[in-house]
Amino acid sequence: MIKQAKQQLLMAAALAALGLSASASFAKDVVVDANGEVPYVIDGRNVVARSGADLCWRTGYWTPAAAASVKAGEFPVGCECDADVVAKDKCVATPVAKTPPPSPKR
Numbered sequence: 001m002i003k004q005a006k007q008q009l010l011m012a013a014a015l016a017a018l019g020l021s022a023s024a025s026f027a028k029d030v031v032v033d034a035n036g037e038v039p040y041v042i043d044g045r046n047v048v049a050r051s052g053a054d055l056c057w058r059t060g061y062w063t064p065a066a067a068a069s070v071k072a073g074e075f076p077v078g079c080e081c082d083a084d085v086v087a088k089d090k091c092v093a094t095p096v097a098k099t100p101p102p103s104p105k106r
Contacts, residue, residue, distance in 0.1 A: 030056070030072050030080045039066035040081060048072070048081060056081030 030048040032038050041049040041057040049057045067078030068086045079091035 028080065030077060032077055033071045033073070037061060037066070038070055038077070039063065040077060048077065 029045075030040075032040070032042055032046050032048060037059075039059055039062040041059055043049055051057060064078075064082075064085045067082050068076045068090060070077050072080065074093065075091050076086055078086035083091065
């Protein structure tokens with residue numbers, strides 16, 4: 001009875017560990033446009049390095065202003081790494097106004 005309980009506990013721990021590692025592997029890569037000093041640690045592909053808990057690694061010269069100014073594509077890199085620091089309006093695409101189609105000529 002005790003041996004079976006130990007096996008079940010071991011199996012539950014293994015499944016929990018597998019679930020945690022699988023969720024971290026699905027994190028979105030943040031590719032930085034490396035112009036000047038980047039406030040996060042980047043690898044050789046210009047992708048922000050993340051911890052096992054999916055947190056971005058900051059450098060020693062990280063500031064909120066740097067997180068909001070260095071671009072990762074269209075948005076600042078801080079939108080993915082420190083969303084609570086960067087203004088929300090900088091992290092949302094501005095909608096493009098559509099022009100109405102021309103009226104048919106009669």
